[in-house]
Structures are given as C-alpha cells and as structure tokens.
Amino acid sequence: MKEIYKKSNILTDAITHYCPGCGHGIIHNLVCEVVEELGIMEKTIAIAPVGCAVLAYDYWKFDTTEAAHGRPLAVATGIKRARPELIVFTYQGDGDLAAIGTAETVHAANRGENVTVIFVNNGVYGMTGGQMAPTTLLSQKTATCINGRNAKRDGYPLKVSEMLAVLDGVCYIERTSVHNPGAVIKTKKAIKKAFQNQIEKKGFSMVEVISQCPTYWGLSPVEAVEKIEKDIIKKVPLGVIKDV
Amino acid sequence: MSDKDKKVLITGNEVIAEAAIRAGCRFYAGYPITPQNELTAYMSRHMPEAGGVFIQAESELAAISMVFGAACVGERALTSSSSPGISLKQEGISYLAGCRLPAVIVNMSRGGPGLGNIAPGQADYFQSTRGGGHGDYRTIVLAPNCGQEFFDLTRLAFDLADEYRMPVLILGDGVLGQMAEPVKLKPGIKYEPAHQKKEWALTGNKTGKPKIIRSLYLGQGVLEKHNLELKKLYDKIEQEDVRSESFYVDDSEVVLVAFGISSRICKKVMQEARKEGVKVGMIRPITLWPYPYEIISRAAAKKVKFLVVEMNMGQMIEDVKLAVGGKAEVHFYGRTGGEMPQEKDIMEKIKQVIK
Structure with missing residues (x-):
C-alpha cells in the first residue's frame, strides 16, 4: 500500500502530553513539515515557551532552548542577532505572547527582528488550568471568569495581531486555524511563508493559529472544532492581516 | 615610559x-x-x-x-x-x-x-x-x-x-x-x-541528535539530580576560586573587613592608623561568593577584633560572623541610603573597638 500521509521526520516518536483533540500536535507537525520541505533543519533553532507547549523539545528534533514566560522573542532576538545565519522561530501561546510577554513581543516586532513567530491562540491558559487569557472572548467562561468574560471587569479580548500589524517593523501577519483539513492546509501555507520571509531577510513574520482546547472550553473534540467554525472565526476573522 | x-x-x-x-x-x-x-x-x-x-x-x-x-x-x-x-x-x-x-x-x-x-x-x-x-x-x-x-x-x-x-x-x-x-x-x-x-551551544541540529537548553525537570528526583550537579x-568553585587581599593580619589588634569602594576608604584609614601606632589590618574579599571564610577564620583564631565596614545596614557582617564562629569580637560600622563612610568616623569606631 502506498503511504500518502505520515508525520514529519522532524517529529520524535514520543507520546505527547497533549489532551485529546488539542491543536498543538497538528501545529507541531506543520512546523516540522515546513522546515523539512525548506531544507533548513540543520540551521534552525526553536524557542519553546512556558505553557502547554513547554515540552515541545521532547516532540521535535530541533536544537531548542526554553525561555522564561513571555521572553521568547527577547531570546530569539539574542540568538538571531548573534548568529544571523541561523533560522530562528518562537512557538508561543496567547498568555506568553500577549500578556506577560507583551513588551517583548511589541518591541521585537517593532525592531523588525528577522524571526518567525508561531502564535498558538486557544483563548485560555491551558497548562495552569484554563484561566482567562488576554485573548479570551467576551462571555467565554474560564476558571477565573466563571460567568464569562465581562468587559467591565476583565477588559476586552486583546487584538494582538491587529496591534502588531500597524508597526513598521512587521512584514507579515496572518491568522489561520486548524479546525478542519482545509484550514490545516492554509495554516501550513502561512507557516511556510513566515519561514520563507526569514530566509529572504524580510523581517518579522507571525502566524496566529486559532487552536482548539476542548478540555478548557468544556467541550468534546468535535464540539470544539465546531465552535471555531460557528462562533470564534466570526468574532476573530481568519486571513492575511499584513503582507508587505 | x-x-x-x-x-x-x-x-x-x-x-x-x-x-x-x-x-x-x-x-x-x-x-x-x-x-x-x-x-x-x-x-x-x-x-x-x-x-x-x-x-x-x-x-x-x-x-x-x-x-x-x-x-x-x-x-x-x-x-x-x-x-x-x-x-x-x-x-x-x-x-x-x-x-x-x-x-x-x-x-x-x-x-x-x-x-x-x-x-x-x-x-x-x-x-x-x-x-x-x-x-x-x-x-x-x-x-x-x-x-x-x-x-x-x-x-x-x-x-x-x-x-x-x-x-x-x-x-x-x-x-x-x-x-x-x-x-x-x-x-x-x-x-x-x-x-x-x-x-x-545551539547550532542547528546537524547530527540527528538535538541539543536542548532547559531548566525544566519534571520527573521524580530529576531536578534534585540536576541541582546536585550544580x-x-x-x-x-568554593575550593578553587576564592580571592581576597590581606594587610597586616598577623600583626593587628583590629582587622577591618570591607569590599569595593569601602575597602579603598578602609585602606587609607589603616595606613593612617598604623602611622599613629594603632595596629590595624584589613581583609578585602575580592570574590563575595565564594567568600574568603577561611582567611577570616584563621585571623579569628589569633584573637584579633573585627570591624566590618559597609555601605549598608550590615549585610556582609553575617558572612564574617559565620567565618569567625564566635571566636572573636565582630563590630560593625556602616552608612546607608547612598552615604559614604568617612575616614574619621571609621577611625573613631576603631578606637572604641580597641577600648
């Protein structure tokens, strides 16, 4: 039988700790496939976040460093400036990139650091028990807003991709999702472009991937992807936000 | 030249x-x-x-x-x-x-x-x-x-x-x-x-075996093992890399202990005091960690009195006391809030300590 689909060679055989229906596994695989296809594995450095993907280095074979919570883009800046010939990417969640690391994110983007950012947005702090994140939608229930996010008390969902897009240092931002096969293909295309931009020294490129978190959305895996289709992407539209 | x-x-x-x-x-x-x-x-x-x-x-x-x-x-x-x-x-x-x-x-x-x-x-x-x-x-x-x-x-x-x-x-x-x-x-x-x-150092994975830089060790006993390596x-380092400078420790009644800018002031005080016939020596830690406990401990065994001079309310004095282990008197003179110790005030304190 002809093998028509397999996981990337860059992924390890480790069994992941991700919950059933989580989007991280798909996104890890897409990043690995893209790096493999571009032939840049031998010069790629990954920066693993604090959050659900904290153990990403167990699941992929990139040379990888951890970073303190919120600091991946400062660490990426250090690596890329010291060794511009390397391909550097950060893999970050919404709490990491858009709350505790807001300053690092904004300033790396504004400096136009020539790095690639994979921003996985599931609207909650998954690792710590599903607390409200900067990107939690209004009325969405979490462990720290059990009656739903209330704008008066909690403020509004942070439109971080739109915020970054206005900065002159940013070259490319696209929002995608991985809730169905078509969306996965589009996400892979976006990730590839974000790496290609770095190879071509175009500057700061980020893909925001809306990802499902069945566990802390209180839904089954199927219900979680349906929620993305019927609800989330109506409020947080997918597509290219900036491409120069 | x-x-x-x-x-x-x-x-x-x-x-x-x-x-x-x-x-x-x-x-x-x-x-x-x-x-x-x-x-x-x-x-x-x-x-x-x-x-x-x-x-x-x-x-x-x-x-x-x-x-x-x-x-x-x-x-x-x-x-x-x-x-x-x-x-x-x-x-x-x-x-x-x-x-x-x-x-x-x-x-x-x-x-x-x-x-x-x-x-x-x-x-x-x-x-x-x-x-x-x-x-x-x-x-x-x-x-x-x-x-x-x-x-x-x-x-x-x-x-x-x-x-x-x-x-x-x-x-x-x-x-x-x-x-x-x-x-x-x-x-x-x-x-x-x-x-x-x-x-x-990370270079990109060229060998098939990835290099990982991490401080996270979740398994039972794994972090303890890592920390014991540290x-x-x-x-x-405590054995091999202690650095300090000493003056007249073997011929002193009072040994000043000071680091950084305080040690510059103390050295001047020491020189002036010796001109007046007051036997003052000095130990200056150059590494604050690892700390030169041993040299202070040896001086303590000779029954000198210590005067620790710092620009704080008394921090390094705790290390001096650890080194002395109750075997000698340990006194303190300090200024805090960004103020500098004055030579005459240190000299005054030395005279009180000798009494």
Missing part, C-alpha cells in the same frame, strides 16, 4: 565595556539606568566597531533574555544595570543558572530599597551573594575596588563564566562606576567565535 606601560584615564563603567570587548565579548544588551549609563553608551559606540552586537532593550527583563539567547548560541555576552534594574534581571539570572549558560552581569549598585537614590551603595550584597533570584543556585560575584581591577576582573569574569557555564556578577557601585582612574589596557584575546569551542560545581 614605553607604550606597553601607557595608562589611560577612563571611568569604571567604560573600562568594563572596553575590557569586555577585549575579552572577546561580542554581544551587549542593556537598558538606561544611573549610575551605569556610561557603560551602555560606550558599548553603543565601540561594540559595532568590534563587529559585535549592541542592543538597547525595551526593559531589563528583555536585556537579560537577549543575553540568554546570545549565550545559547555560544557568544560571550554582557548586560549591565544598577540595583532596581538588577532586581528585574534576577528572572533571567535564575534561568541562566538553571540552564547552565555563561554570561556576565554588571551591577553598579546604588542606594535602595525601592527607587532609593542614585548615590553609591553596597546594599545589594545579600541579593548578589545568595543567588538573587528564585531557586537553588549561586553566581560567582567579583567585587573590584579600582579601575585597573575592573579591567582585569572583567576578563576573569568571562573566563570563569565559560569555564563553569554559569552567570558571573561584577558588583561595583556608583562611585567606582563613574570615577575616572588611570588604567593599563592590556591587549585583547584573538576573537574566535566562541560557539566553535562550546559543544553544548552543587558539585559550586563546591569546586
């Missing part, structure tokens, strides 16, 4: 920057704060000339994390700040220690707590010598007391950081940082990209 012996007049802040470049440091990230701004400004001009990287970061958190990144790929990297900024850098220093990454951090300390003031202080002794951030770790702490020593110990700081794969702190203060002194600038090392000699390293 031959060219070889020529000295230049240069501030402590600037001489550290120059020494770092000559020691092969090719990465600096910093954030403005008084009284260390001359170091950042010097780097902004001279690091690019040396082909290195200068970044003015958006915060101290970012600056130390940028240094962390450069260290990951094997670069000799430096950041500098002053007390409130060093508090912010503690996050990154703890990560550097946990991840076994070399880097050099300069603290030109000022008066605290809080925003304090911009006058010289030694109130960061506890923070510097007890790890400083969260977790079970140490940093080597070098405490120069003049421009020449800033130059020499900066080079040493990078060598020790690389040798032990750990962060090394240089602790100065506002006076030492901003005072210009004559310094002999020794030639630099031939710059070779440091990562080529560091087999652990302990072994720290034990070795």
Whole structure:
C-alpha cells in the first residue's frame, strides 16, 4: 500500500502530553513539515515557551532552548542577532505572547527582528488550568471568569495581531486555524511563508493559529472544532492581516 | 615610559565595556539606568566597531533574555544595570543558572530599597551573594575596588563564566562606576567565535541528535539530580576560586573587613592608623561568593577584633560572623541610603573597638 500521509521526520516518536483533540500536535507537525520541505533543519533553532507547549523539545528534533514566560522573542532576538545565519522561530501561546510577554513581543516586532513567530491562540491558559487569557472572548467562561468574560471587569479580548500589524517593523501577519483539513492546509501555507520571509531577510513574520482546547472550553473534540467554525472565526476573522 | 606601560584615564563603567570587548565579548544588551549609563553608551559606540552586537532593550527583563539567547548560541555576552534594574534581571539570572549558560552581569549598585537614590551603595550584597533570584543556585560575584581591577576582573569574569557555564556578577557601585582612574589596557584575546569551542551551544541540529537548553525537570528526583550537579560545581568553585587581599593580619589588634569602594576608604584609614601606632589590618574579599571564610577564620583564631565596614545596614557582617564562629569580637560600622563612610568616623569606631 502506498503511504500518502505520515508525520514529519522532524517529529520524535514520543507520546505527547497533549489532551485529546488539542491543536498543538497538528501545529507541531506543520512546523516540522515546513522546515523539512525548506531544507533548513540543520540551521534552525526553536524557542519553546512556558505553557502547554513547554515540552515541545521532547516532540521535535530541533536544537531548542526554553525561555522564561513571555521572553521568547527577547531570546530569539539574542540568538538571531548573534548568529544571523541561523533560522530562528518562537512557538508561543496567547498568555506568553500577549500578556506577560507583551513588551517583548511589541518591541521585537517593532525592531523588525528577522524571526518567525508561531502564535498558538486557544483563548485560555491551558497548562495552569484554563484561566482567562488576554485573548479570551467576551462571555467565554474560564476558571477565573466563571460567568464569562465581562468587559467591565476583565477588559476586552486583546487584538494582538491587529496591534502588531500597524508597526513598521512587521512584514507579515496572518491568522489561520486548524479546525478542519482545509484550514490545516492554509495554516501550513502561512507557516511556510513566515519561514520563507526569514530566509529572504524580510523581517518579522507571525502566524496566529486559532487552536482548539476542548478540555478548557468544556467541550468534546468535535464540539470544539465546531465552535471555531460557528462562533470564534466570526468574532476573530481568519486571513492575511499584513503582507508587505 | 614605553607604550606597553601607557595608562589611560577612563571611568569604571567604560573600562568594563572596553575590557569586555577585549575579552572577546561580542554581544551587549542593556537598558538606561544611573549610575551605569556610561557603560551602555560606550558599548553603543565601540561594540559595532568590534563587529559585535549592541542592543538597547525595551526593559531589563528583555536585556537579560537577549543575553540568554546570545549565550545559547555560544557568544560571550554582557548586560549591565544598577540595583532596581538588577532586581528585574534576577528572572533571567535564575534561568541562566538553571540552564547552565555563561554570561556576565554588571551591577553598579546604588542606594535602595525601592527607587532609593542614585548615590553609591553596597546594599545589594545579600541579593548578589545568595543567588538573587528564585531557586537553588549561586553566581560567582567579583567585587573590584579600582579601575585597573575592573579591567582585569572583567576578563576573569568571562573566563570563569565559560569555564563553569554559569552567570558571573561584577558588583561595583556608583562611585567606582563613574570615577575616572588611570588604567593599563592590556591587549585583547584573538576573537574566535566562541560557539566553535562550546559543544553544548545551539547550532542547528546537524547530527540527528538535538541539543536542548532547559531548566525544566519534571520527573521524580530529576531536578534534585540536576541541582546536585550544580552543587558539585559550586563546591569546586568554593575550593578553587576564592580571592581576597590581606594587610597586616598577623600583626593587628583590629582587622577591618570591607569590599569595593569601602575597602579603598578602609585602606587609607589603616595606613593612617598604623602611622599613629594603632595596629590595624584589613581583609578585602575580592570574590563575595565564594567568600574568603577561611582567611577570616584563621585571623579569628589569633584573637584579633573585627570591624566590618559597609555601605549598608550590615549585610556582609553575617558572612564574617559565620567565618569567625564566635571566636572573636565582630563590630560593625556602616552608612546607608547612598552615604559614604568617612575616614574619621571609621577611625573613631576603631578606637572604641580597641577600648
């Protein structure tokens, strides 16, 4: 039988700790496939976040460093400036990139650091028990807003991709999702472009991937992807936000 | 005078920057704060000339994390700040220690707590010598007391950081940082990209076996094992890398113990006192961690009295008491809030101690 689909060679055989229906596994695989296809594995450095993907280095074979919570883009800046010939990417969640690391994110983007950012947005702090994140939608229930996010008390969902897009240092931002096969293909295309931009020294490129978190959305895996289709992407539209 | 012996007049802040470049440091990230701004400004001009990287970061958190990144790929990297900024850098220093990454951090300390003031202080002794951030770790702490020593110990700081794969702190203060002194600038090392000699540095996975830099160890007993490896390293440093300077310890009634700028003042007091026939000696720790417990302990056995002089409310005195172990009197004279001890006041205190 002809093998028509397999996981990337860059992924390890480790069994992941991700919950059933989580989007991280798909996104890890897409990043690995893209790096493999571009032939840049031998010069790629990954920066693993604090959050659900904290153990990403167990699941992929990139040379990888951890970073303190919120600091991946400062660490990426250090690596890329010291060794511009390397391909550097950060893999970050919404709490990491858009709350505790807001300053690092904004300033790396504004400096136009020539790095690639994979921003996985599931609207909650998954690792710590599903607390409200900067990107939690209004009325969405979490462990720290059990009656739903209330704008008066909690403020509004942070439109971080739109915020970054206005900065002159940013070259490319696209929002995608991985809730169905078509969306996965589009996400892979976006990730590839974000790496290609770095190879071509175009500057700061980020893909925001809306990802499902069945566990802390209180839904089954199927219900979680349906929620993305019927609800989330109506409020947080997918597509290219900036491409120069 | 031959060219070889020529000295230049240069501030402590600037001489550290120059020494770092000559020691092969090719990465600096910093954030403005008084009284260390001359170091950042010097780097902004001279690091690019040396082909290195200068970044003015958006915060101290970012600056130390940028240094962390450069260290990951094997670069000799430096950041500098002053007390409130060093508090912010503690996050990154703890990560550097946990991840076994070399880097050099300069603290030109000022008066605290809080925003304090911009006058010289030694109130960061506890923070510097007890790890400083969260977790079970140490940093080597070098405490120069003049421009020449800033130059020499900066080079040493990078060598020790690389040798032990750990962060090394240089602790100065506002006076030492901003005072210009004559310094002999020794030639630099031939710059070779440091990562080529560091087999652990990230290069991209070329062998199939990925290199991972981490401080996270979740399994039962795994972190303890990692921490005990660090302990072994720290034990070795305590055996091999203690540095101090002593004067007249074998012929003294009172031994002053002081570091950094306080030791400059104490040395003058000691010389004046001896002219008057008062037998005063001095021990000056050059490494604040590892601390020169043994030399103090040996002096204590000779029944001298100790007078610890610091620019704080009494921090290093705890280490002196540990070394003395109740075998001798330990007295204290200190000024706090960015004030300097005066020679006459130290002399007065010596006379009280002798009585």
